[in-house]
Amino acid sequence: MAVAPVTYPFSASSSSITAPAARRRRQQATHALPAAREPPRAGGAAGAEERTRRGKEAEVDDEEAERRRKEEVNRKIASRKALSVILRREATMAVLDTRKPGKGTRRLLPRTVLEALHDRIGALRWDSALKVFELMRDQVWYRPHIGIYIKLITMLGKCKQPEKAHDLFQAMIDEGCAPNLESYTALVSAYSRSGRFGEAFALLDRMKANPGCQPDVQTYSILIKSCLHAYDFEKVKSLLADMTRAGIRPNTVTYNTLIDAYGKSGRFAEMESTLLKMLLEDCKPDVWTMNSTLRAFGSSGQIETMESCYEKFQESGITPNIKTYNILLDSYGKAKMYEKMGAVMEYMQKYYYSWTVVTYNVVIDAFGRAGDIEQMEYIFRLMKSERIKPNCVTLCSLVRAYGRAEEVKKIKSVLRIVENSDITLDVVFFNCLVDAYGRVEALAEMWEVLDLMKERQCKPDKVTCTTMIKWFLIKGIDDHRVQYLRELKAERHKDDM
Secondary structure (H helix, E strand, O other), X not given: OOOOOOOOOOOOOOOOOOOXXXXXXXXXXXXXXXXXXXXXXXXXXXXXXXXXXXXXXXXXXXXXXXXXXXXXXXXXXXXXXXXXXXXXXXXXXXXXXXXXXXXOOOOOOHHHHHHHHHHHHHOOOHHHHHHHHHHHXXXXXXXXXXXXXXXHHHHHHHOOOHHHHHHHHHHHHHOOOOOOHHHHHHXXXXXXXXXXXXXXXXXXXXXXXXXXXOOOHHHHHHHHHHHHHOXXXXXXXHXXXXXXXXXXXXXXXXXXXXXXXXHHXXXXXXXXXXXXXXXXOXXXXXXXXXXXXXXXXXXXXXXXXXXXXXXXHHHOOOOOOHHHHHHHHHHHHHOOXXXXXXXXXXXXHHOOOOOOHHHHHHHHHHHHHHOOHHHHHHHHHHHHHOOOOOOHHHHHHXXXXXXXXXXXXXXXXXXXXXXXXXXXXXXXXXXXXXXXXXXXXXXXXXXXXXXXXXXXXXXXXXXXXXXXXXXXXXXXXXXXXXXHHHHHHHHHXXXXX
């Protein structure tokens, strides 16, 4: 796909900005059947043969109908039995959270308990998962298994519960399960995800001292990723040097993590040198490498470099995915290169790339920035017709666009969408709402946003306070409300320190 040379009008009258390709199914041709003709009447022997033949056909039809009827009855019976089993299992799993180890709870079905534990781990419901695990340990059939411990420790790390992860690690040892590389790595991840680098690096040293648990590329990659999230690039350099001394070569995941972090922080020289090192070490880039690189250059406005990288990655045999095209759309939209953005949309439509919520959000935001409210609303209606649920990002784009267009009624229509849905709102949405009301000089409504935030259990941050103070002062208002906002801003500043 050569994006650059294709031109495409990005306007409300554009004919090809229609439903996504996934909804465009080819209509199957219908063929008219010839009219049924009444068979000729026959008499004598020929007529008798014809009647016999018809009788046999009728018997076959009756047998077929009876067979189908029995199949339908059996299917309904099987369906009822299956539903009964499912309901019983769900009822059992529902009470597992409230039941405590003790009399009458030691002979629960292994499959039910394991399914309950697996579901809670997958949903990151760590408190409930630990209760089910405690119940499991009390069963007569329970035997310690290191794999279950590793899954639980990994879950606790994702939930930023490093102390509980350590307690579980110790319980695993107490039950006779010898720690292995995977369990140590899970605990290292738990500490590093929470920013507890002292404990994480101490564990790394313990692993080095244990011949059977030497850290591998996954252990280092997890630590590197956590350090990059904390913008501690010095620790990253130390870890990479440590890997070199140990003879551990970074893999594609390690390099992708580095490229993505360097790109997001604007460290393009380090990003490019990492990509070059990746190629020199014969570590093949993948679509994640391509997406991280394109996102870095595109978000910084380096469109020509982004396009050049896109062509080179494709020439190396890497196939773009939906995320790739979302990145291109977003980059072109923010650069106001609407013709190229339209070309990408046309290409996606032509080659049947189904739009995701991210695609819709990018396009809605682009139309909103361009001030094309009519087309933005059309895409939003299309999104709902495709049964793709809007999220907080969608609503932020709508509110920002309506604020710029000074459409007070339409800002309130977004709030009605919120009232009639279960969309989770964050402080960014409320900050957009505050700014939009300020732009249209609806200061009373802007002040009421604080009450709305309280209802939604969302605390105002420094941006909320600063934005509201700005619009009050622009209107020449410096009363008790502004003083309250200044005090609230000072409190938030202390909380952040």
